[in-house]
Amino acid sequence: MLYKEETPKETVLITGAGQRVGLHCAQRLVAxxxxxxxxxxxxxPEWEVNPLKGIEVMLADFSSEQGINAFIRVLQERAHSLRAIIHxxxxxxxxxxxxxxxFQRLCMVHMQAPYMINMACASLFSADTVADIIHITDHDALNGADDHIAYLATKAGLENLTRSFAMRLAPSIKVNSIAPALIMFNDGDSEEQQAKLLARSALGLEPGPEVVYQAVKYVMNNSYITGTCVDLNGGGTLKFA
Structure with a gap:
């Protein structure tokens, strides 16, 4: 009997994906x-009881240059052939x-880690297939806000890296960003806080992490998009027009 050789699975790396939106996207990609x-x-601890299926976990600390370099070395040693990196x-x-x-930690996690990983790991992408780098930024980083200034400034830096890397890595690797507004409430958000957040968008809903995954797949499946931001704001710009 002849057996058809199984096609190797394409590998996607998602940083900071131990919970919430990142973990949801990881599980959907596995599916x-x-x-x-x-x-x-x-x-x-819950992973000991319910191990993650189809997901390899790598411990990494991106708050220091030493931690970033240590992660890059391990990733290169394992020689994953990557289909996409989602920062x-x-x-x-x-x-x-x-x-x-x-402030330095914010810069390290939001800008220096993506910069160093992109520079060091571009060679891990297959030359034979389409490849993607996706930066998850923040809707408020596109225009600024009067609170969370340091956080948004470093997310805005990541937005700028999107355009620069899109120019540097074209045409072999597409580089885009996804800028979410409200996706999920935080544990402990009061009803007043939730109402305030909902009022910032025209659609007025808590969409859940699936909308981020839909944006990820849109970017990965579209061969003619690079250097672009997918702004997931639920019509927030309409509220303040």
Whole structure:
């Protein structure tokens, strides 16, 4: 009996995907037939009871140059042939708590890690197939806001990296960003806070992480899009027009 050789699965790397939107996208990519590698800072206890299926977990700390370089070395040693990198790793520090070291951590996670990984790992993409780098930024980083200034400034830096890398890596690798507004409420958000967030968009809903995955697949499936931001704002720009 002749057996058909199984086609190797394409690999997608998602940084900072241990929970919420990142983990949802990782699980949806697995369901769509991809091999998925995620990074997180620590293993979650629930994974011992319910192991992640089809997902390889790599521990990584992107808050220092040493941690970024250590991750890059391990990734290159494992020689994954990548279909896509999704830079989802993020950190949140309230402006009242932002000092010099805290601002540096924001810069490291949101800008320096994606920059260094993109520069070092472009060679890991297959030359025979389409490839993508996707930066997850923030809708408010597109225009600024009077709160969370340090966080949004570094996310805006990631938006700029999108255009620069799109020019540098074309035509072999497409580079785009996805800029979400409200996707999921945080645990502990009061009804007042939820109502305030909902009022910022024309659609007035908490869409859930699937809309981010839909944007990811749109970018990956479209062969004629690079250097572009997919702004997931639920009509927020209409509210403030």
């Amino acid at each position: 769509d037939g991809y091999q998925v590698v995620i990074t997180c800072r620590r293993l979650r 989802n790793a993020s950190t949140w520090i309230d402006d009242d708590l932002v000092d010099g070291p805290a």
